[in-house]
Amino acid sequence: MSEIMTGRERVGAALDHRAPDRVPLDLGGTNVTGIHISCVAALRRHYGLDAGPVRAVDPGQMLGEIGEDLKCAMGIDTEALRGRMTRFGFPAEDWKPWRMYDGLEVLVPGGFHVTVDANGDTLMHPQGDVSAPPSARMPKDGFFFDNIMRQEPIDEDNLRPQDNLEEFGPISEQDLAWLENAARTAAANGRAVVASFGGTAFGDIALVPGVSLKYPKGIRDITEWYMATRARRDYVHQVFDGQCTIALGNLERIAERLGGLVDVVNICGTDFGTQNSSFCSVATFRELWMPYYQRVNDWVHKHTRWRTFKHSCGAVSKFIPSFLESGFDILNPVQCSAAGMAPEQLKSDYGANLVFWGGGVDTQQVLPFGTPREVREQVLRRCEIFARDGGFVFCPVHNIQAQTPAANIVAMIDALREFNGRTSEAIHKPLPVRQP
Numbered sequence: 001m002s003e004i005m006t007g008r009e010r011v012g013a014a015l016d017h018r019a020p021d022r023v024p025l026d027l028g029g030t031n032v033t034g035i036h037i038s039c040v041a042a043l044r045r046h047y048g049l050d051a052g053p054v055r056a057v058d059p060g061q062m063l064g065e066i067g068e069d070l071k072c073a074m075g076i077d078t079e080a081l082r083g084r085m086t087r088f089g090f091p092a093e094d095w096k097p098w099r100m101y102d103g104l105e106v107l108v109p110g111g112f113h114v115t116v117d118a119n120g121d122t123l124m125h126p127q128g129d130v131s132a133p134p135s136a137r138m139p140k141d142g143f144f145f146d147n148i149m150r151q152e153p154i155d156e157d158n159l160r161p162q163d164n165l166e167e168f169g170p171i172s173e174q175d176l177a178w179l180e181n182a183a184r185t186a187a188a189n190g191r192a193v194v195a196s197f198g199g200t201a202f203g204d205i206a207l208v209p210g211v212s213l214k215y216p217k218g219i220r221d222i223t224e225w226y227m228a229t230r231a232r233r234d235y236v237h238q239v240f241d242g243q244c245t246i247a248l249g250n251l252e253r254i255a256e257r258l259g260g261l262v263d264v265v266n267i268c269g270t271d272f273g274t275q276n277s278s279f280c281s282v283a284t285f286r287e288l289w290m291p292y293y294q295r296v297n298d299w300v301h302k303h304t305r306w307r308t309f310k311h312s313c314g315a316v317s318k319f320i321p322s323f324l325e326s327g328f329d330i331l332n333p334v335q336c337s338a339a340g341m342a343p344e345q346l347k348s349d350y351g352a353n354l355v356f357w358g359g360g361v362d363t364q365q366v367l368p369f370g371t372p373r374e375v376r377e378q379v380l381r382r383c384e385i386f387a388r389d390g391g392f393v394f395c396p397v398h399n400i401q402a403q404t405p406a407a408n409i410v411a412m413i414d415a416l417r418e419f420n421g422r423t424s425e426a427i428h429k430p431l432p433v434r435q436p
Helices: 007-015 037-046 068-074 161-165 173-187 222-231 233-261 282-303 317-326 343-350 372-386 406-420
Strands: 056-058 078-082 096-099 105-108 114-116 122-124 136-138 192-196 264-268 307-311 330-332 355-357
Touching: 007 192, 037 068, 037 406, 056 105, 078 173, 161 233, 173 192, 173 233, 222 233, 222 282, 233 282, 264 282, 282 307, 282 317, 317 343, 343 372, 372 406
Parallel strands: 078 192, 192 264, 264 307, 307 330, 330 355
Antiparallel strands: 096 105, 114 122, 122 136
């Protein structure tokens, strides 16, 4: 294929399981495909770009904004569409300088107000109100914030599902207008727009603690929540049903305003896999989560042309048939190092129906601790497997973490370019047989 595609066309071809002109690249399109702010700063230096302070677009994970100049330098094909508010309940605006423990100066939102405890840990406060108890902690010499559990004593006889719905509600006109303007700006760049509207991540343990709430009620401790999915299923169903009703109302209003500006919507980041096993059985997934995923995905596919994106780390191969039946188009992060997640088998079994958005290189061992040569070899091998006949958007397995060598990230980009520089037959040829 000689015709050069735009980023949006390239991602669109992959989503349609057609071979694009080259494998599309996502970095920074979502909060699970991003780059730690320290690595963004290092990449800017590597590519000879203005190394001024980088914005922390996700001040929890401290993911950095990948500016237009860096997107061009790396060949990124996606644009992120995030909501106006951060996960901590203050808007992503009025940027100001802040210094990390390692001395790196970054930019954070104006509502980012922190305190430091006696141990030297940095404490984040919900809605930027330092008079409220902290909801997240960055350990001294750390690189991101961990949620703080703020679980009130549970009265089994008086549990109220509405308490776990406190953070959900109808989207405001201000937020709608903000999203529409941001979507128009993103779409104008010719890349695929990947939206994260929020409100559809049923039971995501990163969100259950309610870090945007000053005094969260309901079941907020992660351990307690996992127990509830087994022992209090009626309660969890009521929470999910209420959340789903609110989410569908919001999606209807969002779709009216954004319509064809969006290509992919990130529905959910709830993890179902561990390194070697899973958090629940397939039967539990189908009974507790699947009805709500189906409602959301069915609505999206009936009323929009958006493709739906499911993030789940770990060993999730046994859930993939149910993900497909739930209506998901895309699986991320494709953690190939987990049990049962061999890329050859995933592509063979599900490549005709599921888009693999990730799996490009391991971010636990190879990318942070391997050599550039090892990174190159893994990237080339993963592309050989996943890129055949489309259905693949390249990105690492989850976010690129702090202290990952810039040389390895550059080796990843260079290896993708090397693969893309080969003839188009490379993504159609039979998979080479590996010797035992």
